[in-house]
Amino acid sequence: MSRITVCPVGTLAEGEAVKIDGPSEAIAVFNVQGVFYATTDRCSHGNASMSEGYVEDDGTVECPLHAARFCLKTGTALCQPATEPLATYPVTVEDGTIYVEVAEAEA
Template sequence: MARILVCEDTALSDGEAIKVDAPGEAVAVFRSNGEVYALADRCSHGNASMSDGYVEDDGTVECPLHAARFCLKTGAALCQPATEPLRTFPIAVVEGKIYVDMPEVA
């Protein structure tokens, strides 16, 4: 695993997202209801950046193009037009910084 620095913990407010160009795959990092989550940045339905999506109070994110919704915790697709889940990644908050743990790229 490679630990990638996302940002200072205080830089990501509740209901916001940030895109991280990690090796091999872009990741969207979200804060919702005080928790931090990381999902693959590309919608599984279309070519949309999930970091541009709408973070909802119910722990979901809505795709900015076609209104598909995904669970921030599991990546599950919750409604049409998306049917495939988004990949999730472990998050660590260490000494006031948010990190995403990415698999090593071969």
């Protein structure tokens, strides 16, 4: 596993998301009432950026393109048109900085 630095905690406002580069794909990092979650940035249904989606206080995000909703904790698709889950990544906060843990990129 490797660790990607996202940003200082104070720069990702509640209810917001940021897109970062992962080793193989973009990752969306979300702040839901001070709890941070990370998923793949691309919707499993279509070519939409989840970091541009609508973050809900119940820990879900709605795709900005087709209104599919996903659980940020598990990545589970909660409604149509999406049926496949989003990949999720562990998030840690240390010394006021948000980090995402990802698998090492294969050579």
